[in-house]
Amino acid sequence: MGLAQSERLLMDAQDMSRALSRISHEILEGNKGSQDLALVGIRTGGVYLAQRLAMRIQQIEQRDIPLGELDITLYRDDLSIRKDQPELRKTTIPFNISDLKIVLVDDVLFTGRTIRAALDGLMDLGRPAEIQLAVLIDRGHRQLPIRANYVGKNIPTSREENVQVFFEELEQVDRVSIVTG
Amino acid sequence: MGWKRKDLLTIAELSIEEIELILTTAESLKEVGGRDIKKVPALRGKTVVNLFFEPSTRTRTSFELAAKRLSADVINFSPSTSSVVKGETLLDTARNIESMQADIIVLRHSSPGAAEHLSRFVQSSVINAGDGWHEHPTQALLDVYTIKEKKKEIQGLTIVIVGDVAHSRVARSNIVALTKLGAEVRVVAPPTMLPLYVERLGAKVYYQFEDALNGVDVIMMLRLQRERLGQALLPSIREYAKLFCLTSERLRLAKPDTIVMHPGPLNRGIEISPAVADSPAAVILDQVTNGVSVRMALMYLLSGAA
Amino acid sequence: MNDTLSNHTPSSIVCIQGGTVIDPGHVNGRADVLIQDGRIVEVGYPLKHSIEQDDSVTILDASGWIVAPGLVDLHCHLREPGFEYKETIQTGSDSAVAGGFTSICAMPNTKPVNDNAAITQFMLTKGQEAGKARVFPIGAITKNSDGEELANIGELVGAGCVAISDDGRPVMNSLVMRRALEYAKAFGVPVVDHCEDLHLTDGGCMNEGVVSTELGMPGIPDASEEVMVARNLALADLTGVCVHLAHLSTARSVELVRHAKAQGLPVSAEVCPHHFSITEEAVRGYKANAKMNPPLRTDEDMQALRQGLVDGTIDVIATDHAPHALQEKQLEFDTAPFGIVGFETALPLTLRLVDDGVLSMEQALDKLTRAPAQLFHLPVGSLAPGSLADMVIFDAKEEWVVDPEQFQSKSRNTPFGGMTVKGKVKMTLVEGRLVYDAR
Numbered sequence: 001m002g003l004a005q006s007e008r009l010l011m012d013a014q015d016m017s018r019a020l021s022r023i024s025h026e027i028l029e030g031n032k033g034s035q036d037l038a039l040v041g042i043r044t045g046g047v048y049l050a051q052r053l054a055m056r057i058q059q060i061e062q063r064d065i066p067l068g069e070l071d072i073t074l075y076r077d078d079l080s081i082r083k084d085q086p087e088l089r090k091t092t093i094p095f096n097i098s099d100l101k102i103v104l105v106d107d108v109l110f111t112g113r114t115i116r117a118a119l120d121g122l123m124d125l126g127r128p129a130e131i132q133l134a135v136l137i138d139r140g141h142r143q144l145p146i147r148a149n150y151v152g153k154n155i156p157t158s159r160e161e162n163v164q165v166f167f168e169e170l171e172q173v174d175r176v177s178i179v180t181g
Numbered sequence: 182m183g184w185k186r187k188d189l190l191t192i193a194e195l196s197i198e199e200i201e202l203i204l205t206t207a208e209s210l211k212e213v214g215g216r217d218i219k220k221v222p223a224l225r226g227k228t229v230v231n232l233f234f235e236p237s238t239r240t241r242t243s244f245e246l247a248a249k250r251l252s253a254d255v256i257n258f259s260p261s262t263s264s265v266v267k268g269e270t271l272l273d274t275a276r277n278i279e280s281m282q283a284d285i286i287v288l289r290h291s292s293p294g295a296a297e298h299l300s301r302f303v304q305s306s307v308i309n310a311g312d313g314w315h316e317h318p319t320q321a322l323l324d325v326y327t328i329k330e331k332k333k334e335i336q337g338l339t340i341v342i343v344g345d346v347a348h349s350r351v352a353r354s355n356i357v358a359l360t361k362l363g364a365e366v367r368v369v370a371p372p373t374m375l376p377l378y379v380e381r382l383g384a385k386v387y388y389q390f391e392d393a394l395n396g397v398d399v400i401m402m403l404r405l406q407r408e409r410l411g412q413a414l415l416p417s418i419r420e421y422a423k424l425f426c427l428t429s430e431r432l433r434l435a436k437p438d439t440i441v442m443h444p445g446p447l448n449r450g451i452e453i454s455p456a457v458a459d460s461p462a463a464v465i466l467d468q469v470t471n472g473v474s475v476r477m478a479l480m481y482l483l484s485g486a487a
Numbered sequence: 488m489n490d491t492l493s494n495h496t497p498s499s500i501v502c503i504q505g506g507t508v509i510d511p512g513h514v515n516g517r518a519d520v521l522i523q524d525g526r527i528v529e530v531g532y533p534l535k536h537s538i539e540q541d542d543s544v545t546i547l548d549a550s551g552w553i554v555a556p557g558l559v560d561l562h563c564h565l566r567e568p569g570f571e572y573k574e575t576i577q578t579g580s581d582s583a584v585a586g587g588f589t590s591i592c593a594m595p596n597t598k599p600v601n602d603n604a605a606i607t608q609f610m611l612t613k614g615q616e617a618g619k620a621r622v623f624p625i626g627a628i629t630k631n632s633d634g635e636e637l638a639n640i641g642e643l644v645g646a647g648c649v650a651i652s653d654d655g656r657p658v659m660n661s662l663v664m665r666r667a668l669e670y671a672k673a674f675g676v677p678v679v680d681h682c683e684d685l686h687l688t689d690g691g692c693m694n695e696g697v698v699s700t701e702l703g704m705p706g707i708p709d710a711s712e713e714v715m716v717a718r719n720l721a722l723a724d725l726t727g728v729c730v731h732l733a734h735l736s737t738a739r740s741v742e743l744v745r746h747a748k749a750q751g752l753p754v755s756a757e758v759c760p761h762h763f764s765i766t767e768e769a770v771r772g773y774k775a776n777a778k779m780n781p782p783l784r785t786d787e788d789m790q791a792l793r794q795g796l797v798d799g800t801i802d803v804i805a806t807d808h809a810p811h812a813l814q815e816k817q818l819e820f821d822t823a824p825f826g827i828v829g830f831e832t833a834l835p836l837t838l839r840l841v842d843d844g845v846l847s848m849e850q851a852l853d854k855l856t857r858a859p860a861q862l863f864h865l866p867v868g869s870l871a872p873g874s875l876a877d878m879v880i881f882d883a884k885e886e887w888v889v890d891p892e893q894f895q896s897k898s899r900n901t902p903f904g905g906m907t908v909k910g911k912v913k914m915t916l917v918e919g920r921l922v923y924d925a926r
Contacts, residue, residue, distance in 0.1 A: 090209045092212075292819030376699075377700055
């Protein structure tokens with residue numbers, strides 16, 4: 001799949017892979033191993049990233065770590081003002097999150113509102129020992145006091161630009177682009 | 182696809198895609214009911230009014246619970262406690278409620294078409310919680326959800342609906358929903374309890390319960406309304422029970438893995454024997470559980486369009 | 488003869504020029520109409536009488552239009568006394584003449600019921616005061632239309648009732664119906680029955696069929712009408728008294744009447760424009776303005792009713808004009824009252840039959856003029872010299888969209904709102920007087 005005219009490449013498949021490998025190591029380093037650690041991906045992009053991080057951590061640590069999928073739709077702060085309801089997807093967290101160190105995983109950190117919703121969503125499911133945040137891209141423009149613990153790449157953007165992450169699972173290619181127009 | 186409707190009035194008006202959207206949304210929401218804290222903030226600040234002109238504790242409670250799990254505020258409004266007894270019309274009552282900024286009005290009324298009628302006059306979303314003999318769409322949706330949960334696919338199933346189809350909104354909504362989704366639907370009852378042209382709705386007509394059970398995947402029992410007795414529809418409850426009670430013997434005539442459904446409340450020993458009602462084949466309590474998820478799904482979808 | 492009409496009393500001479508006159512059974516063609524002192528003097532072209540071209544002669548130009556006897560409605564509900572919020576005799580007469588009707592027979596289901604001379608007198612007086620259409624009251628068959636004791640039929644006829652009926656509350660007891668027919672024989676008035684077995688109807692509120700099953704609405708079966716049609720035919724045979732069957736709606740009713748007429752039974756029948764124009768499909772969406780009794784039936788019934796008009800099984804077209812207030816028709820379908828207004832849509836709906844090739848213009852007008860007048864022995868419905876100059880002048884070609892807000896009736900309950908129809912009343916005259924003018 002080639003680049004469209006309005007697209008500017010930020011990361012290719014190799015860049016993405018390397019960033020994820022680095023984040024995996026940082027997570028293990030920051031938490032001194034994988035004890036009591038669990039990954040929760042935010043639908044949709046965060047889920048693919050969490051799966052990849054889980055695979056890498058598994059390879060390094062030689063043990064499975066719990067992996068969950070979180071749909072934040074019900075916690076969005078714009079539900080009461082939107083005209084069309086966003087499609088609701090399943091939250092599947094097949095383990096008790098209480099007392100675990102949860103690493104939330106998302107593809108792009110922007111205003112911080114999604115993370116706020118995810119934090120609320122997680123809290124409704126139990127009382128984790130700690131919540132950390134891993135993102136592939138931090139593009140700035142935060143509207144809430146939220147900061148990621150692990151960042152694949154910081155990219156300065158203008159508000160009007162659209163950062164798009166493509167996944168092999170969905171688009172047959174891994175890459176991150178800025179799309180304008 | 183996105184949800185575009187302001188109201189949920191009938192199954193008849195829904196496309197297959199819309200039914201699927203409701204069911205997948207319900208499936209996503211079912212998880213909430215399994216949590217320790219069974220509440221999400223999606224409908225915070227929204228007001229849901231249960232406007233029930235006919236008494237129905239079960240349906241009303243199910244809607245109430247659904248709304249509360251989505252954090253909506255719920256008001257229950259029923260004729261015995263309102264000015265309806267003073268001769269206020271449905272429209273005036275509903276406009277009053279709307280003026281209290283109700284986002285969703287859940288209407289149960291004895292007049293067919295009452296929900297559709299109301300929806301033309303109020304801005305609030307209207308959910309039909311049963312209009313006369315016409316439709317009870319949320320019941321059909323929760324039934325379809327339950328069947329899918331147990332049987333995976335509706336397409337290709339054979340489903341028999343047993344009892345007073347003529348006076349049953351549950352039957353009408355289910356016949357429409359299940360045939361739409363590709364099931365073979367049979368109805369079996371004394372001919373006095375089958376409406377004219379019921380076959381035009383897509384149902385096959387049987388008069389003998391035993392004949393209708395052959396090869397059936399799902400048995401859907403209807404509640405016998407005792408007030409029908411004075412209307413020359415039935416000679417006696419005793420004769421009805423003899424001919425149409427789902428007993429263990431009759432259950433054996435259907436497929437081995439058949440499931441038994443009932444919208445409740447049960448008349449044990451009349452349309453369903455206690456042994457069948459309490460058997461593993463009965464999914465009656467799953468229906469109740471799923472009812473909450475389906476109603477949550479509808480409120481979620483409708484609160485966007487309102 | 489070539490008289491010159493002298494015009495002594497002011498404006499007592501009216502001349503309608505340039506139109507096509509259709510006086511069913513008599514005239515059908517280009518003709519002028521000369522009226523003096525409220526009566527027809529001559530219909531012809533050129534007129535044999537000459538008129539002085541003086542200011543006091545009213546000349547009405549009807550070029551391109553049809554001139555016919557004023558329409559006669561054997562079946563309407565004027566609601567006064569008792570339900571003046573739905574309609575009064577004044578507004579009902581206004582509505583009638585706007586629809587081209589100059590004679591209207593008012594059913595007795597007022598409050599109190601027209602079962603005594605005082606009510607009949609009241610209606611006649613109100614009708615005269617209204618000064619539009621002629622109002623002919625129909626008296627009750629039984630006291631308070633309760634279906635039990637006979638009303639004072641002699642007194643009612645003496646006071647001016649032209650027929651008797653318990654319309655809307657049909658006489659269920661066949662013995663009472665038999666006695667009513669026998670008793671009415673002495674007074675020569677027709678007995679009108681709304682044929683409905685209320686036990687079979689059982690709370691139904693639309694045709695029982697595919698649509699009622701889909702809508703979950705209690706239905707009124709065909710049989711509910713047909714068993715009573717059959718009963719009435721048997722009673723007509725037994726008593727030898729003419730039964731007039733109101734607003735037939737089913738194919739089998741038509742067949743029963745056809746058979747009875749072939750056997751020479753004294754029976755006449757009417758049909759309403761809505762029953763030969765639309766079907767039960769109009770109820771979809773729970774439209775209370777499509778709720779009437781008898782209900783709208785199926786396409787097959789509609790075709791049979793049309794055929795009944797063609798072969799004479801059905802004698803007349805009647806409106807069953809039944810006004811109801813907006814708040815009543817805004818109730819839920821099953822609680823809303825039965826009935827629709829009919830005066831102002833009857834003619835264009837009937838003209839659709841002409842357009843569809845079902846009836847000729849003359850046949851269609853016959854069912855609305857001469858035939859009904861004859862059935863109820865009314866002194867109208869003809870343009871023969873000496874007749875009362877009650878007339879309708881209409882443009883058969885003009886298309887218009889039915890807008891209930893424009894109705895003269897106090898009520899707006901019609902399923903035809905928004906429909907494009909053809910045939911517009913231009914002028915209505917009663918006794919030579921212009922009572923409606925839409926030129």
